[in-house]
Amino acid sequence: MTGSAGNERKPSGPPPALLTGTVADALRATGGHTGGVYLCSTTSRLLRLAVLAGLPGPLFRPWWRVHMDRPFPVADVYRTGVPVVLANATEMMRHYAQLAAGLPFQFGSLYVPVVADGRSFGVLAVLRPAAADAAEVQAERERLTAVADALGAALLRLGADGGAVTWDEEPLCVRPPAAGPAPGRVGRFSWDPATDVVTLDEQARTLLGLPPDEFPGTLEALARAVDPTDAHRLPGLLHRTARGRPPPLPLQVRTTEGGLRLLELWDATGVATDPPGDAPAASSALPRPIAGVLLDPGPGALADGAADLLPEGVFCLDRLGLVVYANARAGHLLGVPRDELVGRSLWEAVPWLNQPTFEEHLRGALLSPEPAHFHVRLPVTTDPPSVPRPYEGDWLRVSLYPGADLVTCKAVPSNRVPNDTVPEPSEADTPAPDTTASLYRPIVLAIALTEAVTARQVSAVVMQELLPAFGGRRLAIYLLQERHLYLAWESGFPEGFLAPFEGVGLDARLPGVETLTTGRPLFFDSMQQLADAYPGIDLDASEGARAFLPLIASGRPVGSCILGFDRSRSFGSEERTVLTALAGLIAHAMEKAQRYDTEAALARGLQQALLPQRLSQHARVETAGRYLPGTEGMDVGGDWYDVVEAGDGLALVIGDVQGHGVQAAATMGQLRSAVRAFALGDRPPEEVMGGTNHLLIDLDPGQFASCCYVRLDPATGLARAVRAGHLPPLLRHPDGRTEVVELPGGVVLGVDPRAHYPVTELRLEPGAILALYTDGLVERPGHDIDDGITDLRRALAGAGGPPAETDTAGPAADAPPGRSLADVADRLTATARQAADRADDIALLLATRRAAEVTHGKRAGHGP
Known part of the structure; x- marks a missing residue:
């Protein structure tokens, strides 16, 4: 990070x-x-x-x-x-x-x-x-x-x-508004051992995070106000001070709210006490009342000087990860001078802390009030650090104490004896690194994989969840097809490097193949180790480690997963176990995704079969249709369009059945067939819409659909249009002007058996374009649909169209730039086609009229 x-x-x-x-x-x-x-x-x-x-x-x-x-x-x-x-x-x-x-x-x-x-x-x-x-x-x-x-x-x-x-x-x-008290405040308190009464002033209550009216005033209650790691020490320290043996000053305690506090104690009676140390106090000395101060360490010589006496490394982070305080011991342990720590981002000042374990615990400290305790290993470097580290290569125990404005961090070596005075600690003496991140990471990955339904989505989840958890930088996923491995996803590898491995057979001696055929994961701490194991294998220029994981689901091979790292590293036994378990999760998700892809292809095939394979043609009319299925889920949709011969004219139809799935597709197929039957009989538009409405009510009372029906006379350009709850058509005039064709319309089909569908007449001039569309093309979440229609109008105006043909030797002066209607349809759907996510299906139908004759004396539409 x-x-x-x-x-x-x-x-x-x-x-x-x-x-x-x-x-x-x-x-x-x-x-x-x-x-x-x-x-x-x-x-x-x-x-x-x-x-x-x-x-x-x-x-x-x-x-x-x-x-x-x-x-x-x-x-x-x-x-x-x-x-x-x-x-x-x-x-x-x-x-x-x-x-x-x-x-x-x-x-x-x-x-x-x-x-x-x-x-x-x-x-x-x-x-x-x-x-x-x-x-x-x-x-x-x-x-x-x-x-x-x-x-x-x-x-x-x-x-x-x-x-x-x-x-x-x-x-x-x-940074958020400051929540805690100003740094450098001092609170005072006293304790009488004879009555066990603790008295706190207002500042002390604030520093301890105690509500004004909820402190019972006992030593036990005072101990509860500090962190459990310090609470057990506090009564003993007070009793010791009350008997004249105060501890060395200052003391360090942490409140349950997480802030670091410095505590000083003294005899409240003014009677001389024995000097600090282990010498016994006078036998006649009775416990005497004591007093103390609680200091909030902030900028300044007093706080710095006091904290420098602490044996632990202490540093504080604000809520943006900036180091706002560090004592000298912290700089010593982290290998960074204190003046280079303070005022810098922790990950800029101490880059070796950029590891998943530390990040995970810091997230917890920033989000919840619970302290965190874990181990991190000091890096072994060839260059000497800015500050000598006597514990290089050993472990630090790190504690994080959340506060309202700051996270206080304490670091202590796991072994306080310098390395040059004792033998290297044995493996049993070395504390294991914290594994919270690796333990819960399979849960994160498993839950995320349940949301992924395609192979690409599964690969993206692996990229987002698996690589960051283990510090990986490269990923390749191969899937098995007909005893060959084909690349399904890659990230981080040099361009073209994986191309020679595309389609390799299961007899190839490659680690990605052998991990699948043997079912055993392969781990290589360095590229040299990989080269020694597979002489002659092509390697990329990096020097990092590699992990090859078999993707096997229910005993069936699915493919291979390759993880790449920028630097050499070793894989511990627990890490290997976790990676192997994650490979099993990925394999099951990939197997499910492959089934989904197969079933989705069948569903899309069904959907395409229900749409017209070809549009009815007329010498004087050119039409173009486009259909884009939604990309979310496998369900087929209910959008359709059609062009039907209607007497000596053409019927242009577009519709949208409510919902998705097989039911919507089946209803769409029935409505399309009904509209075609009515149109082939050259029934008036209002009868076509009314008859289809009654049919839908009889077929499925709970289903409804929108529809727009236009009966066009190619010879005159007269169009009689009717719509049932559908979006209004758009008309692009030959000079490039566009307008929304306002059709009074009626309610959607399938709702009201007495619904009336009024007819509107308009004229389609040669070279003009009539556009029918469904809401998936113009509807965007969070935006008014009228804005989407306006955007489509602009796109239609700028898309051009086929020039109007005339009976003269040249084209009309106001003809738009020549472009086939198919090109116009492609331009209007280009943005939607490139979108990775389409929540709804999209249907588009365009129609334009040609003139009656062309100058060559041939029938329009036949071509030269």
Whole structure:
């Protein structure tokens, strides 16, 4: 993980002051410690995090972007417009298991939509301390909604003035409003051992995080106010001081809220006490009242000097990952001088801490109040560090203590004896690294894989979840087809490097093949080790380690997965076990994805079979149709179009059956057949629509559909149009002007047996284009459908079209640039075709008239 504590750029989008001010207001209104604003991106169906307050941005990179259809609270709130309140981790796991697995910490969260005047701009989110249930944070939700409404109104005004209201950059990472007391404050307290009464002044209560009226005033209660690792020491220290044997000063304690405090004790009676040490006090000495001060360490010589006496390394991070304090011991242990630590991002100052274990625990410390304790290994370097490390290659025990504004970190060597005075510690003496990240990572991967349905989606999940967990930089996934391996996904390898391995047979002596045929994973600590095992194999230029994992599901070979690392490294036994288990999860997901791809291909084939294979033709009319299936899910849709001979004219039809799936496709097929039958009988348009309406009601009373039917006379250009709840057609005139053809229309088919469908007449001039379409082409989440129709009008105006043919020697003076109708259809659907995610099917039907005769004396449409 890399990155700095903030962003020094001027982003395009809403003013940063507006967004950061909104987040600050949201945190004050809810008592939250972290907040953010997600805004719509110019990329279809994507929300981007615009502002993040209270967390280091790079540490939360996986949540910078949220697709509107993912099972995440931000996406749900945007789609539905309904706030989501997750009071605690249990509620998050119940409703959003994938998010809970990625952030398995104790915290609550609130999400409210940012809307104004029916327009949705994004989502305002706040993370806060966990609560018992949603009712406990009802007031906070209402206050947060008020803040979101104010932002929505401001964005609405900004958009009306021509300003940008979308976001396409990295988030702005800012500090939250300060929550704790000012550093350097001193609180005073006293304790009388005879009565066991503890008295605290207001500052001491604040520093200990105690409510004003909830402290019972006993030594036991005082001990409960500090961290459990220090609580057991505190009574003994006070008793020792009361008997005249105060400990060396100052003392270090941590409160349960996580802040580092320095404690000083003395006899409150003014009677001389024995000097510090282990010498026994006078036998006649009775316990005497004692007094003490509690100091909040902040900038300044007093705090620095006191903390420098501590045997542990202590450093503090703000909520953006910036080191704001470090004692000399911390610099000594981390190998970085203290003046090079303070004021810099931790991962910039100490890059070897950029590892999944530390990142995971720091995420927890920033999100929940629970302290974390784990081990990290000091790196072995060839170049001497800035500050000599006597424990190089050994382990550090690191403790993280969360606070409202800071995370206090304590680091101590796992073995306090320098390496040059004792033999190298044995494996039994060396503490194992913390494995929390590796233990829960299979859960994260498994839950994420349940959402992936195609092979590409499975590969993307592996890329996002597996590589970051183990520090990998390269990934290749091969799938088995007819006893050969074919590349399904690659990332990070040099361009073209994997091409020679495409389609290799199972008899090839390659690690990616042998891991599958033997069923055993292969691990190579370095490229040299790989070259020694497979002489002559082509290697890329990197020097890193490689892991080859077999993808086997239910005993059946599926393929191979290759992980690449930038540097040489060893694979521990537990890491090998976890990687092998993850390979099994990937194999099962890939097997499911392959079945999905096969079934999806069959479903799409059924869908295509229900659409017309060819359109009825006429010498004076050119038509072009396009159909794009939705990319979400395997269900076939209910959109259709058709061109039918109707007497001496043509009938142009487009329709959209409600919903998706086999039922919608079957209904679509029946309606298409009914409309064709009515049209072939040259029934009037209103009878065609009325008869189809009655048929649908008889077939399926619960199903409905929209439809537009146009009966065109090619000779005169007269068109009689009728629509049932469908979007209005567009008409592009020969001179390039476009208009929405306003058809009065009637209700959708299948609702009202007495529905009436009025007919509207219009004229299609030679060279003009009539466009019929379904809502998938113009509808976008969070945008008014009229805006989509306007965009389609502009695209149609700029797409050109076939020139109008005349009876003169040359083309009409106002003819648009020559372009076939098929080209126009391709241009109008180009953006939708390139979109990775289409929530709905798209159907488009274009028609244009030719003149009666061409100058060559041949029938129009036959060509020269």
